[in-house]
Amino acid sequence: MEDQAALARDDHGQIIFDVLAQACPSRETMEHITSRWGILALIALSEGTYRFNALRRRVSGVSEKMLAQTLQALERDGMVHREAQVTIPPKVEYSLTPLGREAARHLYGLIEWLEGEMPSVMDARAAHDRSRAGA
Amino acid sequence: MEDQAALARDDHGQIIFDVLAQACPSRETMEHITSRWGILALIALSEGTYRFNALRRRVSGVSEKMLAQTLQALERDGMVHREAQVTIPPKVEYSLTPLGREAARHLYGLIEWLEGEMPSVMDARAAHDRSRAGA
DNA sequence: GTTAGTACTAACTTTGAGAAAGTGCCAACC
DNA sequence: GGTTGGCACTTTCTCAAAGTTAGTACTAAC
Missing domain, CATH: 1.10.10.10 (Winged helix-like DNA-binding domain superfamily/Winged helix DNA-binding domain)
Incomplete structure (x- = not known):
């Protein structure tokens, strides 16, 4: 819940995924596939x-x-x-x-x-x- | 498909690079960039x-x-x-x-x-x- | 009846990632 | 004028991953 609050979001409340951002969930998936x-x-x-x-x-x-x-x-x-x-x-x-x-x-x-x-x-x-x- | 201790080479003696092969030097570089x-x-x-x-x-x-x-x-x-x-x-x-x-x-x-x-x-x-x- | 194969998990050891502090020097601040 | 902070690293230490080995419960082949 706190993690979600830390995620960057756009005007419509959707998460902006960015691997260069430390808290982004895409980093984890990136590590799984790479x-x-x-x-x-x-x-x-x-x-x-x-x-x-x-x-x-x-x-x-x-x-x-x-x-x-x-x-x-x-x-x-x-x-x-x-x-x-x-x-x-x-x-x-x-x-x-x-x-x-x-x-x-x-x-x-x-x-x-x-x-x-x-x-x-x-x-x-x-x-x-x-x-x-x-x- | 058996483990290769030595590097695979073609008819001209050149290394055949293959990341799926354990000894291939491309694995190391792959790890550096990924x-x-x-x-x-x-x-x-x-x-x-x-x-x-x-x-x-x-x-x-x-x-x-x-x-x-x-x-x-x-x-x-x-x-x-x-x-x-x-x-x-x-x-x-x-x-x-x-x-x-x-x-x-x-x-x-x-x-x-x-x-x-x-x-x-x-x-x-x-x-x-x-x-x-x-x- | 010994060996090998199936798809794992658990316990243990080794390696490497990450945190913290050190280095040697300078510029700015109070 | 002493402290803080920045520069680009290196070194030391700790702990979490990676990797190794052994075990499971059973069958099929030799």
Whole structure:
């Protein structure tokens, strides 16, 4: 309640979302989708539906705990859909919602660009380290 | 799809960059630009040149330590340009490189989209919390 | 009957984020 | 003329996350 009072609002009482503002709820969601594992989970799920452990293998390096935590946050934010069959052994399928697909599309653009520019980044790093070592 | 200890390379010996691969150097850079303060620093700097403390005020909530750390990583990756005058008091100006401007452009697209979709996110959260409370 | 797989959670350890204070110097204020 | 504040950081310390390991309750395959 106090948090809401702190949020910036327009003439019609609607919240003005601004990631540069400390109290804005968009910061939290931004962190969910741009966190280390958030990005990778969204990108992997943009390839299609995955079961929990299949997704874990696709996103190489993620621990079970972090993947579960990440997926729960993304599910709550309406980015990821979770469908569980309470059979034995359990079967849980994860997929993107329309919102999640949009997020993944933006992230994919960033990733494609970065992967293409990585040689420039590596060059910049080498140059930086050289000038540091010389000084 | 197995974990790769070494970097993947193509027929010409060039590195194939892939964020989904654990050992890929692109993951590190990705984390620099999509980290909590990395995103916000890039977005703020896309507005123009800032001095250290002015940038710190613009990116509300960031500590001096984290801003310095973030800027150093982005400078090494060739995203941010640092120009220091060794006067007293010191004057250090930060700005984006062409690479950084491209990164900021991608991030800006994501932010604009997210800020616009935040009402949907808030709704999804409320619905999620309701169904949890009921169960 | 041992091993592996399913989708997790709980307990524990390690890492890194964030807060606070230090640095060395100057300008303005009372 | 002593205090406060600003500049651009760095250092130290603390605590909350991240990451690791083990456990669950059961089945299917070897």
